[in-house]
């Protein structure tokens with residue numbers, strides 16, 4: 001049984017359906033990259049899993065049906081969501097933001113356990129310890145993204161949904177952040193579903209890649225497959241986001 005099992009998932013904003021029957025399984029302990037161009041439906045899929053958008057279809061987490069559950073209840077089941085734009089509180093300090101993350105933890109923990117998790121987070125992201133009394137709004141883009149991920153970790157999720165973590169980050173900062181995900185997966189016993197436009201970066205850490213286009217899954221397989229897959233995927237992703245030099249060459253030959 002997969003940790004997350006999605007079947008025929010549909011999502012809409014008002015009358016407009018933007019996910020048209022998505023099927024997706026996420027195995028426990030894996031990092032899955034959810035790729036696609038602007039507007040493909042990546043953020044909506046993460047919101048649909050959390051029931052933060054009008055949704056139909058089947059979504060099971062560790063065998064538990066998520067339909068009819070509130071977003072807060074889903075967080076308590078062990079699904080952490082790091083939304084695009086980060087969702088931290090700019091006027092609160094770094095440590096206040098982190099402690100707020102513990103509110104959604106999967107089971108009640110003592111203050112001592114929260115303090116131990118906080119210590120673990122500070123070991124993973126030393127810069128957050130350094131700036132723990134600084135307002136979150138004063139952090140740099142990379143530091144703010146680390147805070148958003150760290151805050152979700154305080155909820156002790158089993159599944160972490162991360163939306164576009166590279167957005168607005170300098171290439172080296174994004175690389176540094178992505179390099180941490182593998183360690184996080186192992187140290188925090190996490191499963192990660194990572195929605196990203198930056199396919200190249202995502203594929204360096206993902207076990208599997210799922211490609212969305214206009215609300216539909218158009219590819220699902222080991223991440224290594226996408227390095228050699230048909231040139232059409234470069235079109236789905238946008239050439240600048242996905243440097244498929246071989247595929248590009250093939251496309252040019254056939255034009």
Ligand SMILES: Nc1ncnc2c1ncn2[C@@H]1O[C@H](COP(=O)(O)OP(=O)(O)OP(=O)(O)O)[C@@H](O)[C@H]1O
Pocket residue numbers: 013018036037038039040041042043044045084164197
């Ligand atoms: N709050 C909203 N109200 C109405 N339509 C929305 C809303 N959010 C997203 N959409 C539409 O839903 C579709 C999917 O958007 P979504 O944000 O899920 O795509 P995405 O793949 O995450 O794109 P991006 O990488 O640009 O964030 C788009 O057509 C978008 O315009």
